[in-house]
Amino acid sequence: MTYKGIISNIKPNSIGEEIGLVPGDCLLEVNGEAVEDIIDLSFALAEEEIELLIERTSGEQELIVFEKEYDEELGVEFESAVFDKVRQCANKCIFCFVDQMPAGMRDSLYIKDDDYRLSFLYGNFVTLTNLGPRDRERISRLHLSPLYVSVHTTNGKLREQMLGGKQAGKIMEQLNDLVKRGIELHTQVVLCPGFNDGKELEKTIHDLYTMYPSILSLAIVPVGLTRYREHCHPLTKFSSSAAAEVISQVEKWQKNCRKEINESFVYLADEFYLSAGKEIPSYESYDGFPQLENGIGLVRNFLADWEQEQVGTEGYGEACHIDVICGVSAEKILSPLFSEFIIPNLTVRVIAVENEFFGNDVTVTGLLTGGDIIETLKTYSGPRTGIIIPGIALRKGEHVFLDNTTPDQIAAALHVPVRTAYFAQDLKQLLAKWR
Known part of the structure; x- marks a missing residue:
């Protein structure tokens, strides 16, 4: 089979630049062997004498031979980490967020990847339902560990129902097979009221904890529901009281786990605590934040x-009025911080934006859209020196919101500078040194 790794960028002063590679070239072979992804490529480039078979944009093929140091990188970036096709999810999950996306958006937003290679490389969660014997052998041979697995429930019959396929019921068999191969796993549960919560959640935590330390962690996140659910399975979100019950249930496990292994092992998404009005756990209880991206x-x-x-x-010589944008759930976190953050002539206004695009039940900052931010800010009067937008709401690797609005469009609509804060440090520095 022929794989094509399409080159998207060449780093300056790299080997790739030196040997004449350019964006648009396709990598076909390394040392006479086809490579199907950047995992294969990393192993192939460990050699010191390299032969690359390249297909130029003209269609002409060229063999490039060169020598390099053992640990010297090629300095080439590719359009995709996989050179065949990203494996897409064939499941019909009752909680799938992609199925709740509005029509007319960019094609990439509708891709449901379920590729173990992206799990290893980037921490994407996979269901294991499309994992074949060759995949398991390759995972074992190359020791692609850790992997990130969407378990949802260890009850096979219930998992078949939730994921919409017979293959989904083999989850415990698949997990045990990977563990026997020496593969470590991070796992997650998308918790749906009335399905995999309560006693089912108790069973899932128990089953996965018995596989510690091969299973490194378990994250529990609440199901996300948008307003685009006309053809989706009926689901409800967690009420404040139901969220508090989940917290109580998980805290018992965390207490026991810390006694036995000195780790919490099972962790809850922040939304549970914010919904229930409960205090966020201590820094130490997250054990190094193994699932921060989740x-x-x-x-x-x-x-x-x-x-x-x-x-x-030291403050500002003249009045500076900054609007800080966040989702509804984050407002209760940010407002107390700013009330104690005193800088002369600085006024900070927290703007909690209701998510009209996905629906008001979606309160997290990461799913805000530029259009909603613009419309909300237009309703606020008073002086405005600038706007700080949350970087977490921008698409990964791109300076654009999910609705294709850009920060520049927000600046043009509100007639003030717009700057992006990705982390707490960025936010604090922007507030202190806006000018």
Whole structure:
């Protein structure tokens, strides 16, 4: 089979630049062997004598031979980490967020990847339902560990129902097979009221904890529901009281786990605590934040970084009015911080934006759209020197919101500068040194 790794960028002063590679070239073979992804490529480039078979944009093929140091990188970036096609999800999950996206958006937003290679490389969660014997052998041979697995429930019959396929019921068999091969796993549960919560959640935590330390962590996140659910399975969100019950249930497990293994093992998404009005757990209880990208401990990590970041407080010579944008759930976290952040002539206004695009049940900052931000800000009067938008709401690797609005469009609509804060340090520095 022929794989094509399409080159998107060449780093300056790299080997790739030196040997004449340019964006648009396709990598076909390394040392006479086809490579199907950047995992294969990294192993192939460990050699010191390299032969690359390249297909130029003209269609002409060229063999490039060169020598390199053992640990010297090629300095080439590719359009995709996989050179065949990203494996897409064939499941019909009752909670799938992609199925709740509005029509007419960019094609990439509708891709449901379920590729173990992206799990290893980037921490994407996979269901294992499309994993074949060759995949398991390759995972074992190359020791692609850790992997990130969407378990949802260890009850096979219930998992078949929730994921919409017979293959989904083999989850415990698949997990045990990977563990026997020496593969470590991070796992997650998308918790749906009336389906995999309560006693089912108890069973899932128990089953996965018995596989510690091969299973490194378990994250529990609440189901996300948008207003585009006309053809989706009927689901409800967690009420404040139901969220509090989940917290109580998980806290018992965390207490036991800390006694036995000195780790919490199972972690809850921040939304549970915010919904229930409960205090966010301590920094230490997140054990190094193994699933921060999954929304586990983002608030506590933000608060710790905010506390640690030191800025000058000399203030401004004239009045400076900054609007800080966030989702509804984050407002209760940010407002107390700014009330204690005193800088002469600086006024900070927290603007909690209701999510009209996806629906008001979606309150997280990461799913805000530029259009909603613009419309909300237009309703606020008074002086405005500038706007700080949350970087977490921009698409990964791109300076654009999910609705294709850009920060520049927000600036043009409101006639003030717009700057982006990705982390607590950015936010604090922007507030202290806007001018």
